[in-house]
Amino acid sequence: MHEKEAHIEVDLPDNLPLILADRDRLIQVMLNLLSNAVKFLTPGSGLIRVTLSRRDDGLQVSVADNGPGIRPEDQQLVFEKFRQVGDTMTAKPSGTGLGLPISRRIVEHFGGELWVESVPGEGATFRFTLPFAPVQPPAAAPAE
Numbered sequence: 001m002h003e004k005e006a007h008i009e010v011d012l013p014d015n016l017p018l019i020l021a022d023r024d025r026l027i028q029v030m031l032n033l034l035s036n037a038v039k040f041l042t043p044g045s046g047l048i049r050v051t052l053s054r055r056d057d058g059l060q061v062s063v064a065d066n067g068p069g070i071r072p073e074d075q076q077l078v079f080e081k082f083r084q085v086g087d088t089m090t091a092k093p094s095g096t097g098l099g100l101p102i103s104r105r106i107v108e109h110f111g112g113e114l115w116v117e118s119v120p121g122e123g124a125t126f127r128f129t130l131p132f133a134p135v136q137p138p139a140a141a142p143a144e
């Protein structure tokens with residue numbers, strides 16, 4: 001196993017509203033995004049930034065790296081099963097090409113969206129949203 005050095009920055013604000021989702025499935029999504037970021041980061045000067053932020057109707061999670069990025073024409077393809085893109089001469093990606101399609105299915109199952117933003121040469125940022133849990137109305141007081 002090849003050791004890679006990377007800086008990881010994490011920005012997790014407190015007191016965010018709750019979301020309703022399956023913890024293990026979200027861990028699976030995060031593991032895939034993080035392992036992808038590690039796989040493609042710039043050797044020696046790798047940087048990964050994980051950010052959690054509040055949007056109008058839900059949370060947004062971003063995993064950004066400073067690797068080679070993904071060409072615009074490939075940015076939809078990476079969400080197709082078994083698709084691996086990029087320069088296969090210099091960087092043959094390991095894995096099966098299932099992580100992103102599965103991650104998108106999981107996020108959509110919980111009512112969110114998963115997409116990528118990338119400028120080739122400057123890295124890739126994967127983002128997903130998850131809607132806030134509906135606020136429970138207070139239980140009615142028992143009748144006297």
Ligand SMILES: Nc1ncnc2c1ncn2[C@@H]1O[C@H](COP(=O)(O)OP(=O)(O)OP(=O)(O)O)[C@@H](O)[C@H]1O
Binds near residue numbers: 036084095097124
């Ligand atoms: N952070 C990234 N930077 C550059 N390319 C990426 C990044 N993340 C994904 N890709 C591209 O998208 C492809 C699909 O990613 P996906 O996670 O679905 O599969 P994988 O990582 O190759 O395999 P698996 O997740 O099944 O182990 C990758 O093979 C790679 O070509």
Ligand SMILES: [Mg+2]
Binds near residue numbers: 032036095098099100
């Ligand atoms: Mg993967």
